[in-house]
Amino acid sequence: MIEEQLLATGPADLPVPAQRPGLLRRALRQTRGRIGLGVLLAVVALSVAGPWIAPHSPYDFVAMPFQPPDAVTWLGADNMGRDVLSRILNGGWILMTMALSATALAMLAGTVLGLVAGYAGGRTDAVIMRLLDVVLAVPERVLVLMFVSVIGANQVILTLATGLVFIPSIARTARAATMDIVRNEYVEYAEAIGMSRWQLLRDEILPNVTTPLMVEAGFRLTWSIGLITGISFIGFGTQPPTPEWGLMINESRDGLLFQPWAVVAPILCIAAFVIGVNLLADAIARAAGRTE
């Protein structure tokens, strides 16, 4: 009998479920993982150091509107004559903070909801998942725009709304992983020796759902950057004169023909940021064995 074996050998000899430590290390063993981390670190370094190394203030008018690149403005000027390079260097951390906060918020709420739903089952599970289905019934961007139109267009609302629309998919991932683990015998054992539910969730189940959640976090971070810059681009996120990359693209759009750098440079920065996160997320997913 399983119970007898468990009691005889004690918890120390229990078969340890695949904890998969070193997930990140295995991801970084792949070329794409290393490239991703390298690109990501470069963008982060540039964004963090940016405000100090920028040649001009991001708000000062230093040239003619849509001035092409010259010795003073290396990437030219934007629609109002502000230095494009300085605005890019000052704007990176804004986008990064927004994307990271939105993802972290969604991961926190989604994981808790998913763990509780998957572990409790029954009516609790049904209520939580049906409520989250309502969020999934509307396109993400449309839902974000709804919050913006009710509360107002600013970067805090955009960050919170982005986090909110990501909760259902994370909760689903956490729930599915939890349900797999709850059926395992070591959970039955822990219940049998009288561990409290909260302890069980925190000490036994959470460590075992981190792999799928890490994979999910990578993809959500990728998505959040596209979502945030897209909403800012159509004017309902960060507001002028903030040098946020998505908004900068929108502001200088009319000068695309004479001063393409004011548009192309922020696009390339967003792309580098996403490519870094995307490659790393892909490597993590492969290390976790999600794709072949």
Added chain:
Amino acid sequence: MGSGPAIATPSRLQPVRRAAGWLIRRVAGSLLALAAVTIMVFLAFKAMPEDPAQIILGEMARPEAIADLREKLGLDRPLVTQYLEWVGGMLRGDLGRSWAGAALPVGELVGPALVNSLVLVALGSLFAIPLAVLLGVLTALWRNSLFDHLADYTLLGMSSIPEFAKGIFLVLLLSIGLFNLLPAAAMIPPGELPLWYPAQIALPVLVLVLSALPYLTRLVRSSMIDALNSEYVQMARLKGVSEARILFRHALPNTAAPVIQGAALSTALMLGGSVVIENLFRYPGVGALMTDAMTSRDLPLVQAVIVSFAACYMVINLIADVLILYANPQYRSAR
């Protein structure tokens, strides 16, 4: 394979009946979710700090005029009454009147815009799905070849550039920068079907296709690899069936269910993506309508657009479920 009938089948009609029952439950569930969306939208806009009457009349309005309008709009009645009137109106096809400009009926604004957006999304899927199947099958067949790796990195890069940025690059490449082939803004006369203006919609459709391609291609590739590694394909090989026949008769049909599901998801994502893309190309669809309505604080219009987005989502997913059911009888009881 090897999943014979678990229980004896007493009647030949049973699978059909089960499928019908499943479909009815599925439709009922979707309608409930849609009803929940209307409640969420209604409550969200009720929680708004501003007074709708104030928005319509502007900052300078006299208090009596505002009180008058509040009564006319029914804002002083209980919430439940207001909600039921709004939903009842929608069910009768009356979406209320716009708050902006000539106070047109909302339905007259949303209807044509919705048709335009659906044309855009349908064209996007029409091109993206066959292309993804072709690319996915080829990369699965030539796994780990140079072509496979090249496609993998290209698609990864493509999925890394946000939709609006892809759109701007295409504008720079095809309409104003290098070439002068396509218009940068979609000028479609109001009341006309965009289908008859291929040059105007080429760029928005292209952006949608390029955005859906990475996800769909990877999906087709991995389901194809699963199918090619399966026992029934190995069995067919052992029997000496030709590779072409294995591909078209055995492997490809078995990728249908996941691919249909993925295609539905990507079509739904395109619908969401149209919000940004329509703004970029000034395309007269619901996404552009929604942001215009947000700018002019035209809330009945915003609400109607959100609900119609949810309704389209529901229909797309239902169609996908029915197609999956049709493609694979095993799915009848799988859900």
